[in-house]
Amino acid sequence: MGCVRNILCTKSKSPIFVSPDITVFEALELMYEKNIGAILVMEQGEFIGIFTERDYARKVILKGRASKEILVGEIMTENPVTVSSSNSIEDCMRLMTDKFIRHLPVIDDGKLMGIVSIGDVVKYIIEEQKFIIENMEHYIKGEV
Structure with missing residues (x-):
């Protein structure tokens, strides 16, 4: 199974974030506009919450x-x-299940790289399984 980097590579957008001093209403408007269920919170270039x-x-x-x-x-x-x-x-699935969360910010060496949602994980797994099945079908048919 792949790693979080594989998911981030498929996401075309840079992470959406807000300042902690905007209203909840403004954040909700942005989340609605971007069709997202979570938004990262940054202050002076530093990730401080979700x-x-x-x-x-x-x-x-x-x-x-x-x-x-x-x-x-x-x-x-x-x-x-x-x-x-x-x-x-698998780490993501385990964390999301054990902690009852749907979004995982991705941090490398203290730098915010993006966010992975449960939807991203499910989509990745489905695509990976589809690829494996197609390869097995080609192998069974002798097309390899």
Whole structure:
């Protein structure tokens, strides 16, 4: 099975991030526009946390707070679980399952490289299995 680097190479976009001092509402607008479920939080070029739809649901909506008044920095997840680009896809699946998370920031030597979602992992596994099956079919048919 491949590694996180393989997934990052297939993602054409650079990671989307926000400052901790924007409102939750503004972050949600950006997440909606980009069709993403989590956004990285950066301050002065340094990765400091992640803001997810789950943070919004649990820390804003369920507590009756107003998204136009709360800053991302107040409710983001600080020091989230991260991986490096050399971690295996299996590592990601295990972490996501064990920690009940859907997004893993990718950090190499202290530098933010991107983010991997559960959707990215599932897509990678499906593509890898499809490739293996096609190769086996060619082998069985004697087309190798």
